[in-house]
Amino acid sequence: MGLESVMTTDVVTVDLDDTVLEVAAVFRERDVGSAVVLNAADEVCGIVTDRDLVVFGQEFVETLERTVVNQILSPVVFTATPDTDTHELARMMRDEGVRRVPVLEEGELRGIVTLDDLVVQLAEDLDNLAALIRAEPPNRVIVD
Template identity: 35%
Template sequence: MPIGEICNREVVIAETSLPVTEAAQLMRAHHVGDLVVVEERAGRRHPVGIVTDRDIVVEVVAAGVNPEALKVGDIMGSDVATVREGEGLFEALRYMRDKGVRRMPVVDAAGGLVGILTLDDLLGLLAEEMMELAKLVSHERQRESVARH
């Protein structure tokens, strides 16, 4: 199944110039743990980084830095790992594991942002698939029991 079919297409974005305090407020308002930092290129948004709630806690709050003095570009992870929307689920999971990330922007062939893939979303999807497999096993047992009587 291509990642483009299962990724979340409602991505909360920010530009590098957004103040950190506004980034935190944006995360709170949208109930998300990250913002994809984008740059406009040829009329398309291209991911250039990610800033997470953990980045804000570790790099700003715990370090005692004044959040008013920082922009998203100052604390974002700039080595952003992306996955193309045509990639399969297994490949995306492997790539997330290899890169050690829980969130990954999904891009089209030109590198434009189309969605985001999160570990939480994947766990939910896989749990649903496992539930369907369990129902299949249970159904087969019932069918076999009826057939033997």
């Protein structure tokens, strides 16, 4: 199964030169904990998380109004495409140790998939499998 059914298409983005305070305001306004970071050409160059703001932002506590995202972002390790298989993406996320993956199509940002998105999909798949099992009891052969 591809990512189109699980990805979020209303991706929150910030610019590479936005300040930490501006990013925090976006997080609060949009009620999110991460954003995809775009450069001046609107290319994906990283992800910034609420954890980045807290952990790495402390280093810049005296200059938060001048500290830009570029100083604290998590650089993108990899991206996916809409036709990437969800199970393959889950393996890649595990191997890379990431929880969020931007989805690009021909270089354009189309969405984002989070670990939570994949867990929800897996739970739905398991529910469907359980329903099938309950609906069709196994054939039993009685041997004398």
